[in-house]
Amino acid sequence: MAGQGTGEGAGVFYGWWVVAAGMVVLSAQGVMFYGFGIMFPAVIAEFHWSRALTSSVYSVQMSVNSLFILLMGWLIDRFSPRLIIGLGALCLGFGMAASSLTREIWHLYLFFGLVVGIGTSAMYVPPITVVTRWFEKRRGFALGLTVTGIGIGGFIGSPFFNGLIQAFGWRTALPILGLSLGAVVLGAALIMTGRPEDKGLRPYGLEGARPSAGPDLRAGSFEQAGSPAEEKSPNWTVREAIRTRPFILLFVMFFCAELALVGVMAHLFTYATENGLPNHLASWAYGLIGVTSLAGKIGMGALSDRIGRKTVFILAFGLKGTAFLLLLPQPSALTLFLFAALLGLSYGGWTPIFPAVLGDYFGLASMGRIFSILTINFLLGGVCGPVLAGWIFDRQGSYWTAFAIFSAASYLSMLLAVFLSPPNRPLDGRVRV
Numbered sequence: 476m477a478g479q480g481t482g483e484g485a486g487v488f489y490g491w492w493v494v495a496a497g498m499v500v501l502s503a504q505g506v507m508f509y510g511f512g513i514m515f516p517a518v519i520a521e522f523h524w525s526r527a528l529t530s531s532v533y534s535v536q537m538s539v540n541s542l543f544i545l546l547m548g549w550l551i552d553r554f555s556p557r558l559i560i561g562l563g564a565l566c567l568g569f570g571m572a573a574s575s576l577t578r579e580i581w582h583l584y585l586f587f588g589l590v591v592g593i594g595t596s597a598m599y600v601p602p603i604t605v606v607t608r609w610f611e612k613r614r615g616f617a618l619g620l621t622v623t624g625i626g627i628g629g630f631i632g633s634p635f636f637n638g639l640i641q642a643f644g645w646r647t648a649l650p651i652l653g654l655s656l657g658a659v660v661l662g663a664a665l666i667m668t669g670r671p672e673d674k675g676l677r678p679y680g681l682e683g684a685r686p687s688a689g690p691d692l693r694a695g696s697f698e699q700a701g702s703p704a705e706e707k708s709p710n711w712t713v714r715e716a717i718r719t720r721p722f723i724l725l726f727v728m729f730f731c732a733e734l735a736l737v738g739v740m741a742h743l744f745t746y747a748t749e750n751g752l753p754n755h756l757a758s759w760a761y762g763l764i765g766v767t768s769l770a771g772k773i774g775m776g777a778l779s780d781r782i783g784r785k786t787v788f789i790l791a792f793g794l795k796g797t798a799f800l801l802l803l804p805q806p807s808a809l810t811l812f813l814f815a816a817l818l819g820l821s822y823g824g825w826t827p828i829f830p831a832v833l834g835d836y837f838g839l840a841s842m843g844r845i846f847s848i849l850t851i852n853f854l855l856g857g858v859c860g861p862v863l864a865g866w867i868f869d870r871q872g873s874y875w876t877a878f879a880i881f882s883a884a885s886y887l888s889m890l891l892a893v894f895l896s897p898p899n900r901p902l903d904g905r906v907r908v
Contacts, residue, residue, distance in 0.1 A: 502624040503659060506656060514648070537592070540857070541850060603622070607830060618830055717848060722849070731888040792889035
C-alpha cells in the first residue's frame with residue numbers, strides 16, 4: 476500500500492498522529508479560551524474600566540474568532556492545514572506580544588481581540604475537520620481525543636498564566652505566553668496532513684484502511700460505530716443542510732451552550748477571588764474545568780458511538796444547567812470545584828459531539844463549511860455572554876442573575892436535544908424540514 480514508511484509502517488495508523496497534532500493545536504486555543512478570565516482582574520485594577528467594557532474585549536475576540544471560523548471552513552476545504560494553522564500561530568504570538576503595550580481599550584480590541592481572534596480561529600475548525608476526514612469508524616472517539624487539547628490547555632495553561640501574572644505582571648506574562656504557544660503550534664502544524672489520500676491511505680474504518688495502534692487504539696472497545704448514519708455518511712450541500720430542522724435545533728442549542736460557557740469563563744476567576752478565595756485556588760478551578768473536560772471528551776465522545784449523540788447531548792446539558800445552580804449561593808472552595816468538575820464534564824461531553832453529529836447527518840463533502848456556519852454561535856454567544864454578565868454585575872453588584880440565566884439556557888439546550896433526529900431527504904430531492 477502506498478504511504479508505507481510515513482508513520483503507519485511502524486504499526487500506527489497515521490490518522491492517530493494527526494489526532495495528536497490536533498490535540499496540541501487545540502491546547503493553544505484552550506489556553507486562550509481559559510486565559511482571559513485569569514488576566515481580567517489585573518486589567519480592571521490597572522485601568523478601572525467597568526466590567527461590561529472590560530469583558531467586551533473577550534467578546535471581540537470571540538466574535539472575530541467566529542467570523543474568521545466561517546472563512547477557515549472555506550479555506551480548509553481548499554488549502555493545506557499546515558499553511559492555515561501556521562499563519563494562525565504567527566497571529567497568536569504577535570497579538571499577545573502587542574497586547575502587552577496596551578494604553579487604551581482599543582489597543583486590546585485590536586491586538587487581543589482582532590489579531591489573537593484571527594489566530595485562534597485557525598486552530599479550531601482545521602484540526603477538527605482534518606481529523607473527521609481521517610476516520611469513518613471511531614470518529615466520535617478520534618474527535619473526543621482531539622478536542623481534549625482544549626482541556627489540556629486549560630489545565631496546564633491557567634495556573635501557569637496566573638503564576639506568570641503574579642510573578643511578572645500581566646504585561647510581561649502576555650508575550651511570554653503568546654510566543655511560546657505560537658512556537659509549539661508551528662511545530663504541530665507540520666504533522667497535520669489534510670487528507671488520508673495525501674499519504675496513499677483511506678479513512679479508518681473503510682475497507683483497505685490500515686489498523687491502528689495506541690492506547691487501545693487497535694480495533695477494540697470503540698470499534699463499533701453506534702449510528703447507522705455514521706456508516707452511510709450521506710453528503711448534503713451547505714444550502715440543503717442549513718434548511719433542515721436538525722441544523723436549526725443544533726444552531727439554537729449551540730448558541731445557548733456558548734452563551735453560558737463563554738460568559739462564565741470570562742468572570743469566574745473574578746467571582747471567586749472577590750468572594751474571598753485565593754488566586755491560586757481560582758486559577759485551579761479553570762484547571763479543573765480543563766482536566767474534567769478531558770474525561771468528558773474522551774468518555775462521552777466514545778459513549779456517543781454506542782448510545783447515540785442525542786443521549787449524550789441530553790446528559791451533558793443537564794449537568795451544565797445543574798452546575799450553574801451551585802454558583803447561586805455564597806461560594807466556597809468546595810462548591811467552586813464541584814461547579815468546575817460538572818461544567819468540565821458537560822463541556823467535554825457536548826463539544827466533540829457537535830462535529831460528529833454533522834458528519835453523521837450531513838456527510839463529509841461540505842463538512843468544513845457546514846461546521847463553520849454552525850459555529851457562528853461563537854460570535855453570538857461569545858458577544859452576549861461576557862458582556863451580559865458584566866452588565867448585570869455593574870448594575871446589581873452581583874453575578875447571581877447572570878448565573879441563573881446561564882443555568883436556564885443550559886436546560887433549554889437539553890430540552891431541544893430531545894427533539895433532535897437525522898434529517899430526511901425525499902426521493903424528489905427536496906429537503907424536508
